[in-house]
Amino acid sequence: MAKPAELNPDSPALEVRTPPKDAGPGKLAGPATWVDDRIGLAKLAGNIRKVFPDHWSFLLGEIALYSFVILLLTGVFLTIWFKPSMAEVEYAGTYELMHGIPMSEAFASTLSISFDIRGGLLVRQIHHWAAMLFVAAMTAHMLRVFFTGAFRKPRELNWIIGIGLFSMGLVEGFAGYSLPDDLLSGTGLRFVDGLVRSIPLIGTWAEFFIFGGEFPGELVIPRLYMVHILLIPGLLLGLISAHMALLVYHKHTHWPGPGRTNRNIQGYPFFPIYVAKAGGFFFIVFGVTILMGALMQINPVWLYGPYNPSQVTAGSQPDWYMGFVEGAIRIIPNWEWHILGTTWSWNIFLPGVGLMGLLFTGLALYPFIEAWITGDTSEHHLLDRPRNAPVRTAIGVAGMTAYAMFWLSGGNDIIATQFHVSLNAVTYFMRVAVFVAPVIAFIVTKRICISLQRQDAERVLHGSESGVIVRSPDGGFSEAHVPITPGEAYSLTRHPQPKALVPNGKKVGRLRRRLSAWYADGQLPKPTAAEIAGAAHHGAIEADHGTPAVDAGHDAPALEGSDAGDAR
Amino acid sequence: MNDPQTDLPVPDPGLEEHPPRFTDVDDAAADRAYKQIVGMLAAVPVLVVAFLVVYFAVPRDAELVLFGANLKMQTTLLGLTAGVATLLIGISAIHWARMLMSDEEIVGDRHGAASPPEARERVLTDLETGIEASGIRRRKLLGTGMAGALGMMALPAVVSLADMGPWPTAELRAKTIEKTIWAEGVHLVNDVTFTRLKATELVVGQLVNAQPETLQEYHGAALQQQKAKASIIVVRMDPNSIRIPESRRDWQVDGILCYSKICTHVGCPISLWEQQTHHLLCPCHQSTFDLGNSGVVVFGPAARALPQLPITTDAEGYLVARSDFTVPVGPSYFERDSSKDFQEGDR
Numbered sequence: 001m002a003k004p005a006e007l008n009p010d011s012p013a014l015e016v017r018t019p020p021k022d023a024g025p026g027k028l029a030g031p032a033t034w035v036d037d038r039i040g041l042a043k044l045a046g047n048i049r050k051v052f053p054d055h056w057s058f059l060l061g062e063i064a065l066y067s068f069v070i071l072l073l074t075g076v077f078l079t080i081w082f083k084p085s086m087a088e089v090e091y092a093g094t095y096e097l098m099h100g101i102p103m104s105e106a107f108a109s110t111l112s113i114s115f116d117i118r119g120g121l122l123v124r125q126i127h128h129w130a131a132m133l134f135v136a137a138m139t140a141h142m143l144r145v146f147f148t149g150a151f152r153k154p155r156e157l158n159w160i161i162g163i164g165l166f167s168m169g170l171v172e173g174f175a176g177y178s179l180p181d182d183l184l185s186g187t188g189l190r191f192v193d194g195l196v197r198s199i200p201l202i203g204t205w206a207e208f209f210i211f212g213g214e215f216p217g218e219l220v221i222p223r224l225y226m227v228h229i230l231l232i233p234g235l236l237l238g239l240i241s242a243h244m245a246l247l248v249y250h251k252h253t254h255w256p257g258p259g260r261t262n263r264n265i266q267g268y269p270f271f272p273i274y275v276a277k278a279g280g281f282f283f284i285v286f287g288v289t290i291l292m293g294a295l296m297q298i299n300p301v302w303l304y305g306p307y308n309p310s311q312v313t314a315g316s317q318p319d320w321y322m323g324f325v326e327g328a329i330r331i332i333p334n335w336e337w338h339i340l341g342t343t344w345s346w347n348i349f350l351p352g353v354g355l356m357g358l359l360f361t362g363l364a365l366y367p368f369i370e371a372w373i374t375g376d377t378s379e380h381h382l383l384d385r386p387r388n389a390p391v392r393t394a395i396g397v398a399g400m401t402a403y404a405m406f407w408l409s410g411g412n413d414i415i416a417t418q419f420h421v422s423l424n425a426v427t428y429f430m431r432v433a434v435f436v437a438p439v440i441a442f443i444v445t446k447r448i449c450i451s452l453q454r455q456d457a458e459r460v461l462h463g464s465e466s467g468v469i470v471r472s473p474d475g476g477f478s479e480a481h482v483p484i485t486p487g488e489a490y491s492l493t494r495h496p497q498p499k500a501l502v503p504n505g506k507k508v509g510r511l512r513r514r515l516s517a518w519y520a521d522g523q524l525p526k527p528t529a530a531e532i533a534g535a536a537h538h539g540a541i542e543a544d545h546g547t548p549a550v551d552a553g554h555d556a557p558a559l560e561g562s563d564a565g566d567a568r
Numbered sequence: 569m570n571d572p573q574t575d576l577p578v579p580d581p582g583l584e585e586h587p588p589r590f591t592d593v594d595d596a597a598a599d600r601a602y603k604q605i606v607g608m609l610a611a612v613p614v615l616v617v618a619f620l621v622v623y624f625a626v627p628r629d630a631e632l633v634l635f636g637a638n639l640k641m642q643t644t645l646l647g648l649t650a651g652v653a654t655l656l657i658g659i660s661a662i663h664w665a666r667m668l669m670s671d672e673e674i675v676g677d678r679h680g681a682a683s684p685p686e687a688r689e690r691v692l693t694d695l696e697t698g699i700e701a702s703g704i705r706r707r708k709l710l711g712t713g714m715a716g717a718l719g720m721m722a723l724p725a726v727v728s729l730a731d732m733g734p735w736p737t738a739e740l741r742a743k744t745i746e747k748t749i750w751a752e753g754v755h756l757v758n759d760v761t762f763t764r765l766k767a768t769e770l771v772v773g774q775l776v777n778a779q780p781e782t783l784q785e786y787h788g789a790a791l792q793q794q795k796a797k798a799s800i801i802v803v804r805m806d807p808n809s810i811r812i813p814e815s816r817r818d819w820q821v822d823g824i825l826c827y828s829k830i831c832t833h834v835g836c837p838i839s840l841w842e843q844q845t846h847h848l849l850c851p852c853h854q855s856t857f858d859l860g861n862s863g864v865v866v867f868g869p870a871a872r873a874l875p876q877l878p879i880t881t882d883a884e885g886y887l888v889a890r891s892d893f894t895v896p897v898g899p900s901y902f903e904r905d906s907s908k909d910f911q912e913g914d915r
Contacts, residue, residue, distance in 0.1 A: 194834025259583030280661025287655030294647020
């Protein structure tokens with residue numbers, strides 16, 4: 001039972017106090033104090049002068065974030081009129097070509113947004129373009145993080161959150177694409193129906209549960225609507241918050257450069273520079289998507305017509321980000337197993353569910369696989385230049401190549417008709433290319449990385465080409481080189497190089513030892529301090545004697561041998 | 569923090585010197601930038617007014633020809649005014665940041681992501697104190713009971729979803745995905761005009777998209793469901809140029825054969841007909857079926873032959889079905905062994 005509070009007769013009488021006139025600097029102090037008194041704003045706001053590094057490649061993730069915001073804004077507008085219903089109505093709107101045609105309410109309301117609501121078509125098109133941009137920006141951002149090694153410790157969890165965002169972005173886009181119930185989106189749903197049905201053991205059950213019975217039924221669009229406007233956006237929002245919170249906690253990675261270390265971060269303060277730059281960039285992304293919506297037609301559903309299960313158009317394709325799955329489905333051989341009176345439709349399950357699973361699992365596990373191979377347990381806040389991690393870069397390019405081959409296969413009919421080649425030949429070629437092209441890409445990329453390392457070493461040892469050709473008294477030509485700045489020389493030589501693991505007290509398994517040797521193999525050892533000093537000395541001697549290092553007549557080596565001294 | 573090991577052949581020269589910008593040293597340049605920014609911001613209200621004028625004044629059906637393309641005037645102008653206004657806000661903010669805000673780079677410190685050891689220690693101690701205070705150590709069933717109870721609650725949550733759709737038991741499958749509205753005596757009708765098809769009116773090489781006449785009795789979702797299974801194609805081929813197996817002799821009328829239009833791969837309606845080779849190509853994933861050979865797969869990812877509908881003619885010579893399809897149409901599914909469907913070489 002609650003007890004009455006005891007009164008203390010000694011407590012002082014309340015005094016009348018006047019608020020201090022000047023609580024702090026500037027005009028903001030008044031309202032700021034009011035809020036701070038209540039919610040401790042100053043503690044919450046933390047360091048508004050937090051440092052963020054500047055580089056164009058860091059904008060890719062920002063584009064993804066902003067297009068998500070644009071999707072939320074335009075999406076809310078669209079929900080005002082869209083009716084997620086598969087009930088049949090007879091069209092009676094302003095688009096005369098469809099008068100009297102039976103269609104679902106979903107399609108009719110999409111037509112109404114496009115023709116009767118002022119600005120409706122504009123917002124629909126902005127929404128669709130922003131969705132394309134969202135997935136594209138996430139993909140580009142993910143590739144940036146991969147190729148620069150920004151996924152390494154301590155950022156592995158944020159990488160996994162990113163993969164979650166990426167995979168849910170695909171589902172979200174597909175759900176939205178299916179909502180208008182036009183011919184293309186219905187065909188997409190029919191494909192999903194087949195895809196779900198192909199899941200071993202539970203396929204038919206999953207199909208009946210998702211569609212509420214047989215395809216198409218009348219439940220799938222209301223359900224997808226819930227998934228599209230509530231479930232996935234909610235999850236995306238939560239994951240984006242976690243992604244940003246971890247970004248702030250870890251502080252952004254930065255590119256190596258003079259004065260930039262693993263222990264510091266160099267850049268501009270959040271306030272005011274990034275408030276203006278990032279805030280301004282939001283408006284730029286928004287402005288560009290509005291202009292795209294105004295000038296570039298996308299998904300003109302009124303040309304496709306309402307969904308009709310007996311119709312499909314040649315050359316029908318999903319939005320670009322599902323193209324790789326589409327391609328895999330097209331080129332898979334027709335494998336079907338029959339065991340004990342059951343059918344296992346590998347020809348749909350493997351390329352559909354399997355390939356997506358493989359992509360997302362492989363991506364999510366990569367940071368851990370690489371760390372296991374290299375045995376690296378240190379924290380990384382300085383980015384790798386892709387050339388300085390040749391195997392990782394080659395793996396990435398091989399992955400991109402495999403993706404590209406699957407994606408191209410998604411247009412095998414278009415390739416066949418546009419280039420006048422046999423459709424069957426394109427398909428057979430792609431069946432091989434998805435395996436062979438990545439291997440070629442791996443080898444070529446690794447070679448290119450090593451060549452670029454060689455070029456870096458050359459710049460460090462011999463300087464930069466000056467463009468001045470010198471003719472020596474005995475007729476030889478050589479190009480004078482200018483020494484690079486100490487800052488550049490530092491940037492080009494500071495990167496750690498992966499080394500093969502050697503059993504050092506602890507046991508290292510054979511597979512791991514081999515993989516780590518493979519990972520470290522083939523790199524060009526970076527120039528040592530002695531080599532750099534030697535090269536500088538060499539250059540100085542040449543400068544004194546005024547002779548090129550190599551005999552006249554041998555042009556190519558002479559380019560390397562000469563140095564800045566010749567030019568001056 | 570555990571830093572990566574690296575040797576530095578060139579010592580770190582430290583932060584580079586900060587070169588002043590044009591706008592830092594030249595007041596005229598700074599003024600110019602200032603005017604540009606304010607000018608861009610001043611254009612925004614003008615564009616907003618233009619947007620409002622377009623919204624209320626431009627009729628919805630007006631067209632605009634821009635670079636040879638026919639555009640909807642209202643959509644285009646609304647987008648142009650709003651888009652440029654938005655873009656100007658963004659560009660001016662970034663111009664401001666780049667030209668007029670201080671561009672001195674600053675340096676912050678990084679700390680390892682891990683908490684300091686004291687903090688870890690403290691949390692562990694707190695955790696220990698909490699566990700002790702909860703009494704779970706002495707009364708062990710508390711923990712087990714709670715975990716078990718919470719775990720059991722997953723069951724109602726999952727089971728409540730069991731009504732998401734009807735259960736595809738053998739009985740229901742036989743009524744749904746294994747059955748279409750085709751039946752003995754149902755007329756084949758053109759799928760646009762819904763007129764009956766007369767055998768004598770079809771010429772060799774012709775393909776007609778058709779539906780069961782009874783489809784007209786269905787509406788809404790039921791119509792879509794039936795159409796998604798019952799759609800057919802009727803082709804007439806020269807009987808001497810095709811192979812008709814013994815068991816399917818009486819499924820056709822003088823080389824007029826009827827197949828399901830639904831691909832056995834993932835269920836797209838198939839429509840691309842190669843008259844000369846009797847091949848039918850699915851536009852979605854390019855599975856190709858030989859209609860001159862009982863619909864067997866000749867190319868692509870589909871694994872099953874296209875189901876054939878047995879047909880005959882009625883007294884007036886109109887095409888009618890002899891029965892429903894003998895096997896389910898559309899993609900295979902787990903519960904049924906589709907290996908016994910028609911295959912190349914079957915009689």
